[in-house]
Amino acid sequence: MECPYCKKEMREGFIPADRYRVRWIAGSPKGYWGSLDDREEVWLSEYPMLRVQGAEAFYCSGCKTVVVPVKEFRDNFDKLGDKVDEIGKKLTGAFEDFTAAKEKRGARREEEKQEKELEKQRENIKKGKDPWEL
Numbered sequence: 001m002e003c004p005y006c007k008k009e010m011r012e013g014f015i016p017a018d019r020y021r022v023r024w025i026a027g028s029p030k031g032y033w034g035s036l037d038d039r040e041e042v043w044l045s046e047y048p049m050l051r052v053q054g055a056e057a058f059y060c061s062g063c064k065t066v067v068v069p070v071k072e073f074r075d076n077f078d079k080l081g082d083k084v085d086e087i088g089k090k091l092t093g094a095f096e097d098f099t100a101a102k103e104k105r106g107a108r109r110e111e112e113k114q115e116k117e118l119e120k121q122r123e124n125i126k127k128g129k130d131p132w133e134l
């Protein structure tokens with residue numbers, strides 16, 4: 001990237017978000033002891049979850065300036081929500097497969113039971129007994 005001030009080529013790098021998202025906040029930190037949450041802010045990095053995130057930044061050694069392009073970030077919690085939905089769908093699919101397999105197994109057992117009863121009746125008929133005697 002070319003420096004917008006001195007036109008020198010800038011070095012590519014990043015500002016790390018080790019614990020918190022990198023953000024630009026309106027105004028000055030001087031004399032401000034309260035929460036910054038009510039201030040106008042612009043997110044410059046994603047929220048670091050399990051790994052370091054960072055704001056893409058360009059440094060000009062000529063005029064000691066850092067330029068940070070603002071990107072649109074999807075909230076990490078939205079991404080987490082998508083992941084949970086995905087896992088939920090997989091679990092629902094697995095549960096439906098399990099239920100179908102269980103019903104199939106139940107139907108097969110019922111067929112086997114009826115087949116055994118029929119066999120018993122046939123044997124009883126052969127032996128001259130009451131076919132309904134089990």
Ligand SMILES: [Zn+2]
Binds near residue numbers: 004007008060062
């Ligand atoms: Zn410059």
